[in-house]
Amino acid sequence: MRLLLLDACLAIAVAGVLALEALNGVSRPALWQLTIVAVLVLLLLRRRFPLVTMLAMAVLAWFAPPAQLATIFTLYTVAALRGPKWPAAVAVVADLVVALATYQPSDLRGWEVVGFVLALTLLLPLLAGLWMHQRAVLVDALHDRADQAERTRDLLAERAVTAERRRIAREMHDVVAHRVSIVALQAGALSVRAPDEETARLAEVIRESSAAALTELRDILRVLREQENEPKTLPSPTLDGVAQLAGDLAAAGADVDTEVPDPLPQVPEKVGRAAYRIVQEALTNAAKHAPGAPIRVRLSLDRGKLVVEVANALGASAGLPGAGYGVIGMRERVTLAGGALRVGPDGSGDYVVRAVFPLAGGA
Template identity: 65%
Template sequence: MRALLIDLLVAFGATGILVLDGLHRVHTPPFWVPAVAVAFVVLLLRRRYPLITAFIGYGLAWFVPTVLLLPTVLLYTVASRRGPKWPTAVAVAGCLALLATFAGSGGTPNWRALGVSAVSFLVIPVLAGLWMYQRAALLEALRGRADQAERERDLLAERAVAAERRRIAREMHDVVAHRVSIVALQAGALSVRAPDEETGQLAEVIRESSAAALNELRDILQVLRDDAPDPSSRPGPALSGVARLTGDLAAAGARIVTDLPEPLPRVTDQVGRAAYRIVQESLTNAAKHAPGATIHVRLGLEDGRLVTEVANPLGASAGLPVSGYGLIGMRERVTLAGGALNHGPDGAGRYVVRASFPAEGGTP
């Protein structure tokens, strides 16, 4: 669009000069009006067909010398579009022949006039056109180098990320998986040799939880190593797993009061997965900060939104390590699912984690 506007301005400007020149002449050359019209069309098409339009302009200047400005513009266009190649040499030769014809038309050649005309109508436009061609080529080369540098930077970043993911996968496998495997083996041995039934049940719950953790850890390691398909293509935790989650923790000896609707609200997979993880992390935090206290878990619909709430009394810590990343991870999950998260003391001696998510439209 910008090039078309420039071509229109050049065409109107050049033909306007020709029109004014013709109006100031007492006798205009034959075919002057058609020549000006053809010159206008030639100037509009000069970028697409530079060499052809140049020779058409030479022909017009041959028959109508008042349009001598036209070959200069067309010669510049050929040089700027084709560069130091044969089309430019052909256009220069044609323009030089035209100038020589005009210089010798009066009998004895006027070499001084020919030299001035050659510099004005041939050398200057050719040099200007070649400079523009080289400038455009340089800009294109610099643009290509910038694009290549950006692609190389992205490739190096991807390689660095892949290397870091593999390193994390190795560390998780060597440290976390090893520790959890030991817990599972010891819990299995304890469930077999338990002195009483209650101890055996608790040990079995620990073994099953450890085995489930190993399975989830294996999936995470596969994702980190890029050996597994897209995580969203595999079944993951859902809203229906909250009941089992609280049941396993209750079987391990925790005191949990649940308020789960029946049937469960209908939500998207992303929302269900986020709600499950919020409850899971909240239960973990409650076990850390209020061991032995009663934990209240509630799910429900409020104003068309799914609400999850986990509350526990403020109490002494269990002495487990605390990093603070749990709350950060919960907020990220809730935000990605389009929800809102609030946590903190409620003024009644309880710590409450409350999250709300968009629901699909009630219960099925």
């Protein structure tokens, strides 16, 4: 649109100059009004059909010499759009033929003037157009190089991420999987040789939990090693598994009180997954930092929102090592699901993890 407005202004200006020359008696041809209209149309079409417009302008200038003013801009357009190729040469030859056929001085002084005029009307627009063409080619080349550099950077980053994921997968397989496998084997052996039924039951719980951890770890390793053309995803934990989490911890000897609505509400997948992980992390922290303390797990609906709450009495820590990222991870999960998280003592001697998730249509 901007170029069209520029061409329109240029065409009107050139047509105005030609009209003033004709009115002042400068080489006023027959039907000079049609000449001005033709110049207007050709200048507006010069970017779409540069060479055809140049040849038409040369023919028009042959019969109406004042129209040669418009050939300057047309020649520039041909050189700028086509570059140092045969269309530019044809345009120069056509303009030169028309100029020499129109102006034929009889003395050396006149030829000097004609040569100077030709240098201004031919060489300057030709060189300016070629310079603009080379500039456009250079800008396109720089854009291509920038795009190629960006693609190369993305490819290197992707390769680095893939290599790091595989390294993490190897470390998890060699360290974590090995340790958990030993726990599962020892728990299985203990359940067989247990001196009493209670010890056998607890050993079996440990073995089942270790086996479940190995299964989840195997899925995680598969995701870490996945190829781009073979997408895999982890089995998504849902709200239905919250009661099972609390039941597994209670089977291991913990004092867990679970309160969930029946039936469970229908929640979006990301909300169910976040709620499951929140309860899982909160139960782990409670067992780690306050072993033997009563734990309360509660799911409820409050004005179109899902409330997940895990509370435990404060007690002595079991001394188990931790990474220190549990609360950070819970907060990130809740935020991604569109909810809010509050963690800390509630003033009555309990440590409370409370997450609130808006449900579809309830927020």
